[in-house]
Amino acid sequence: MTALVxxxxxxxxxxxxxxxxxxxxxISLDIRQGDFLALMGPSGSGKTTLLNLIxxxxxxxxxxxxxxxxxxxxxxxxxxxxxxxxxxGFIFQFYNLLPMLSAQKNVEVPLLLTKLSAAxxxxxxxxxxxxxxxxxxxxxxxxxxxxxxxxxxxIARAIVxxxxxxxxxxxxxxxxxxxxxxxxxxxxxLNREHGKTIVMVTHDPKAADHATHTLHLEKGxxxxxxx
Amino acid sequence: MKYLQLVWAxxxxxxxxxxxxxxxxxxxxxxxxxxxxxxxxxxxxxTLAGVDRMVVSSRFSIIQPLPESLVARVxxxxxxxxxxxxxxxxxxxxxxxxxxxxxxxxxxxFDVYPDYGVGKPMLEAFERxxxxxxxxxxxxxxxxxxxxxxxxxxxxxxPNKATGETTWQFxxxxxxxxxSAKSRALEQQVLLHWKYFDEANAYGSGDVGWxxxxxxxxxxxxxxxxxxxxxxxxxxxxxxxxxxxEFNLSxxxxxxxxxxxxxxxxxAVFFTLMLLxxxxxxxxxxxxxxxxxxxxxxxxxxxxxxxxxxLESVLLIVTGGTLGLVLAxxxxxxxxxxxxxxxxxxPIGLASWLTGFALMVAVGAIVGVxxxxxxxxxRIVDALAGR
Numbered sequence: 001m002t003a004l005v006x007x008x009x010x011x012x013x014x015x016x017x018x019x020x021x022x023x024x025x026x027i028s029l030d031i032r033q034g035d036f037l038a039l040m041g042p043s044g045s046g047k048t049t050l051l052n053l054i055x056x057x058x059x060x061x062x063x064x065x066x067x068x069x070x071x072x073x074x075x076x077x078x079x080x081x082x083x084x085x086x087x088x089g090f091i092f093q094f095y096n097l098l099p100m101l102s103a104q105k106n107v108e109v110p111l112l113l114t115k116l117s118a119a120x121x122x123x124x125x126x127x128x129x130x131x132x133x134x135x136x137x138x139x140x141x142x143x144x145x146x147x148x149x150x151x152x153x154x155i156a157r158a159i160v161x162x163x164x165x166x167x168x169x170x171x172x173x174x175x176x177x178x179x180x181x182x183x184x185x186x187x188x189x190l191n192r193e194h195g196k197t198i199v200m201v202t203h204d205p206k207a208a209d210h211a212t213h214t215l216h217l218e219k220g221x222x223x224x225x226x227x
Numbered sequence: 228m229k230y231l232q233l234v235w236a237x238x239x240x241x242x243x244x245x246x247x248x249x250x251x252x253x254x255x256x257x258x259x260x261x262x263x264x265x266x267x268x269x270x271x272x273x274t275l276a277g278v279d280r281m282v283v284s285s286r287f288s289i290i291q292p293l294p295e296s297l298v299a300r301v302x303x304x305x306x307x308x309x310x311x312x313x314x315x316x317x318x319x320x321x322x323x324x325x326x327x328x329x330x331x332x333x334x335x336x337f338d339v340y341p342d343y344g345v346g347k348p349m350l351e352a353f354e355r356x357x358x359x360x361x362x363x364x365x366x367x368x369x370x371x372x373x374x375x376x377x378x379x380x381x382x383x384x385x386p387n388k389a390t391g392e393t394t395w396q397f398x399x400x401x402x403x404x405x406x407s408a409k410s411r412a413l414e415q416q417v418l419l420h421w422k423y424f425d426e427a428n429a430y431g432s433g434d435v436g437w438x439x440x441x442x443x444x445x446x447x448x449x450x451x452x453x454x455x456x457x458x459x460x461x462x463x464x465x466x467x468x469x470x471x472x473e474f475n476l477s478x479x480x481x482x483x484x485x486x487x488x489x490x491x492x493x494x495a496v497f498f499t500l501m502l503l504x505x506x507x508x509x510x511x512x513x514x515x516x517x518x519x520x521x522x523x524x525x526x527x528x529x530x531x532x533x534x535x536x537x538l539e540s541v542l543l544i545v546t547g548g549t550l551g552l553v554l555a556x557x558x559x560x561x562x563x564x565x566x567x568x569x570x571x572x573x574p575i576g577l578a579s580w581l582t583g584f585a586l587m588v589a590v591g592a593i594v595g596v597x598x599x600x601x602x603x604x605x606r607i608v609d610a611l612a613g614r
Contacts (some may be wrong), residue, residue: 012328025455026439048612049608052607052608055524055609057524057607057608058607058608077528077529078529078530081523081526081527081528082526084524084526085526085527086523086526086527090524090525092521092611096517096518096521096524096611097238098233098518098521099240099518100236100237100239101232101233102237105232105236109233109522109525110525110526112230112233113526113527115523118229157525168545192345227584
C-alpha cells in the first residue's frame with residue numbers, strides 16, 4: 001500500500017523568549033493509506049507537535065511533509081486552512097465543540113466551508129451522527145451530553161466532510177473506560193470499514209492496542225516502530 | 228448568511244452580557260434619535276420660499292431694538308400684506324424658577340397670528356383693559372389662574388416707570404386655547420399690550436423688538452425680504468428678515484450653539500459606548516480563543532475568522548442601534564405631545580436613519596477591529612495549548 005503521509009527529515013523548534021527549543025529532531029516516517037497509527041511517548045516527547053505537523057496545524061522548521069502527494073510544508077496559511085478543511089478530520093481530548101450549537105449544528109460547521117446547500121449540510125450531518133450512534137441526540141447541546149457522547153459528536157464532525165486522514169490528540173484522555181472503548185471502537189470501524197487513515201496520540205497502552213501500528217517518541221526522536 | 232448561525236451562537240454564549248450591551252447601545256441610539264432631530268432643527272437654515280410670515284429683526288442681535296418708525300416703511304414695501312410687531316418682556320411669577328414667556332404685542336397681532344385662537348370677545352376685553360393680559364390655557368392651568376385675577380410679574384429687564392421697580396401688575400382678561408396641537412406651545416405665553424409696555428417702561432419708548440410681516444404672495448417671500456432689508460441698509464439699525472423658525476431658534480441660540488452642544492453630547496455618548504462595547508468585544512473574544520482556534524483547525528482561514536468577529540461586533544451594534552432608533556421613533560411624538568407643544572421634536576426622518584445606520588456600522592467596525600485582528604493572528608497550536 002502507498003504512503004499517504006511522507007515525513008522526511010523533519011525538525012521543529014519553538015522560540016520561547018530568547019531560547020530556541022528543538023522538540024523534534026530529524027524525523028522521517030511513512031504512514032500508509034489505511035493505517036491506524038498510535039503515537040506514544042512521555043509528556044514533552046513531541047507527540048502532539050508531530051501530530052500538529054501531520055494535520056497541517058503547524059509547519060516544520062526544516063524537512064518535508066507530504067500528504068497524499070502534496071507538500072503541505074510549502075503551503076501558506078490560507079492554502080493550508082483550505083487543505084485541512086478538505087483532507088483532515090480533527091479529534092481533540094476535550095472535544096472542542098462549540099457550546100451554543102446543537103450536536104447537529106456542530107457537525108455541520110466544517111460543511112459551512114463547502115458549497116453544499118443547507119439541506120445537504122443537514123443531511124450529511126445527520127448521516128455522520130447516525131454513524132456514531134447519536135442520531136437521537138442531534139438537537140442536544142454539548143452540555144446536555146456525556147463526555148463520551150460529546151467525543152462521538154466530535155468524531156462525527158471530523159468525518160462529515162469525508163477526509164482521508166483523521167488526527168486524534170488523546171481522544172480518550174478525558175473519558176471513563178467504557179466511553180473510551182466506545183470511542184476507540186468507532187475509530188476502528190472508521191479505519192477498517194471506511195478506510196480512514198488515523199494517527200492517534202495517546203498515553204494509554206490500551207488505547208494504542210486498538211491501532212494497527214504504534215510508534216514511540218522520546219525527546220523528539222522516533223525510538224521504536226512496532227508492526 | 229450561512230455563517231450567521233456562528234455569529235448568533237457567539238453572541239448567545241453570554242446572554243446577560245449581550246443583552247446588557249445591546250441595552251447600552253439601544254440607549255445611546257435612542258438619545259441619538261431624539262437629539263439628532265433637535266440638532267438638525269437648530270442647524271437648519273430654513274428657507275424663505277413659500278412662507279407667508281416672516282420676522283424682521285436687528286441684523287446684529289435679537290435683543291437690539293428697531294425704531295417704531297420702521298414699521299410703516301415695512302408695511303409700504305410692495306408685496307407686504309400685513310405687519311405687526313412685538314417686544315420681549317422677561318419676567319417671572321412669584322419665584323425665579325417660574326420664568327414666564329411674556330411678549331408685548333401690537334394691534335393687529337392676532338390677525339397675523341390666528342394660531343392663538345383668540346376670539347372676538349376675548350380680543351375686545353383685551354383691548355378695553357390697558358393693563359390686561361391674555362394667558363395661555365396650559366400656563367393658566369399650571370398656576371391656577373383665572374380670568375379676573377391680578378397677575379404680579381417680577382420683570383427681569385424693564386423697570387416700571389411709575390414705581391422705578393421691576394415689579395409689574397397685570398390683569399388677566401382672557402385665557403386662550405390654541406386650536407391645534409401643533410400650536411400648543413403658544414399656550415405657554417403671556418401677552419400684554421405693546422402700547423402700555425411702551426409707555427410704562429423706564430427704558431424709553433418708540434422701540435419695537437421685531438416686526439412680523441405677512442406677505443401677499445408666499446412665492447415672492449425671498450424677494451420681499453430682500454426689499455425690507457434694503458430699507459435699513461447702511462443705517463444703525465440694519466435688519467435681517469428671516470423665517471419664523473429661524474427667528475425662534477435664534478432665541479434658543481442665545482443660550483449657546485445648541486447644535487454644537489447636542490453634537491458634543493452625542494459625541495460623548497458614542498465615545499463612552501465605544502469604550503464599553505470595545506471592552507465587551509475584547510473580553511468576548513478572549514473567552515472564545517479555544518473556539519476560534521477550533522474553527523481555524525477545521526479550515527476557517529485567518530480572514531474568515533476575522534470576518535466572523537467583525538460581523539459579530541457590527542451585528543451587536545446594529546441590533547441595539549436599530550432597537551434604539553425604533554424606540555426613538557415611537558417616543559418622539561409622545562415626548563412632543565407630553566411637552567404640551569413646548570418641545571416639538573421632528574419625526575425620525577430618512578436622513579437620521581441613514582446617519583444612524585452609518586454610525587452603527589462605524590461603531591461596530593471600530594470596536595470590532597482589535598478583537599478581530601487578535602482572532603486573525605491567533606496561532607492554532609498556541610491557542611489549543613492554552614498559551
